[in-house]
Amino acid sequence: MTPRESISIIENMINLTKGSVRENAWYFYFFGVLVIICSLLNLMFMRMGIPEGGIVWGLMAIGGVIAGIRGYRLGKSGKASTHIDKLYGYIWLAFGLSFIVIFIGLAKLSDAGMYLINPITFALAAGATFLSGQLMKFNPFVFGGLAMFAIAIVQLFVGPQAQLLLNVLAVSIGYLLPAYLLSKS
Amino acid sequence: MKPLDPILHSQLRLAIMSLLVSTEKAEFSFIKEKTGATSGNLSVQMNKLKDAGYLTIKKSFKDNYPLTTCTITKKGRKAFESYFDNLKSYFPEN
Numbered sequence: 001m002t003p004r005e006s007i008s009i010i011e012n013m014i015n016l017t018k019g020s021v022r023e024n025a026w027y028f029y030f031f032g033v034l035v036i037i038c039s040l041l042n043l044m045f046m047r048m049g050i051p052e053g054g055i056v057w058g059l060m061a062i063g064g065v066i067a068g069i070r071g072y073r074l075g076k077s078g079k080a081s082t083h084i085d086k087l088y089g090y091i092w093l094a095f096g097l098s099f100i101v102i103f104i105g106l107a108k109l110s111d112a113g114m115y116l117i118n119p120i121t122f123a124l125a126a127g128a129t130f131l132s133g134q135l136m137k138f139n140p141f142v143f144g145g146l147a148m149f150a151i152a153i154v155q156l157f158v159g160p161q162a163q164l165l166l167n168v169l170a171v172s173i174g175y176l177l178p179a180y181l182l183s184k185s
Numbered sequence: 186m187k188p189l190d191p192i193l194h195s196q197l198r199l200a201i202m203s204l205l206v207s208t209e210k211a212e213f214s215f216i217k218e219k220t221g222a223t224s225g226n227l228s229v230q231m232n233k234l235k236d237a238g239y240l241t242i243k244k245s246f247k248d249n250y251p252l253t254t255c256t257i258t259k260k261g262r263k264a265f266e267s268y269f270d271n272l273k274s275y276f277p278e279n
Contacts, residue, residue: 084207
C-alpha cells in the first residue's frame, strides 16, 4: 500500500461517517414550522385583543420534548455515533438552557421583558444555527444564522406585531430554506 | 521519511481505525457496511487491532440479537495520529 493510498483510505472512511448530516434537516423543518404557527397564532390573538395569546409558545416546549425524544431514539438505534453528532446536540442544548434562564429573567420584567423575548431568542438561535452550519460545512445555514442576527437587531426597533411577522421571515430564511437545500443536497 | 506503524499500514485495519477515529463508537455491522469487508476478514483484523490495544470490542444484545460494538482507545487514537503525522513525511511540501 502506497502512502497516497493510505491517505485516500483515511479520507474516504472519514467522509463516510459524515453521511447523517442530512437527517438534521428534520429538526429545522420541525422548529421552523412550529415558530411560524406560534407566531401567527400569537399575532391573531393580539389583533383580537386577547392578552393571554402568548401562551401558544408553550407549543415550543412540547416541540423541544418531541425533538429530544427523537434525537435520543435515533442516537440509540444508530449504528455509529460521531463526535460531530454529539456537538450538534450540545450546541442546541446550550441554546435551550440559555433560553430558559433568559426567559425567566425577562418574565420578571413583565411587559418590557416580553418585548425583548423575540430578538433575544433569535440572537441565541442565530448563534446555534451559525455554528451548526459551520460544523456541517453547509453555507446556507451559516448565512441563515447571519440573517437571523440581522433580523434580531431589526426586531429591537419595531412593535410586537411586527416582531411576530419578522419571526416568520427569520425562520424561513434561517431554518426552512437551508433545511430544504440540505435535504435536496 | 518516517516509518509507518505496520499494524495500521494495512488497507482494512487502516479503514477500520479511520472510521473509529471520527466516531464515539460503531457497531460491527456499520464497519462491515462501510468497509465492504467480509465478516470473517473483519473479525480477524479487528482482533489484531484489539490485541495491539488500539480498540475495544464489547459484545452485548440488542432486541435479542447479538451486538458487537467497537470503540477506539487512547492508545489507538495516538497511534493513528502518529501514523498520519509520519505519512505526511512521504509528501514533500511544495
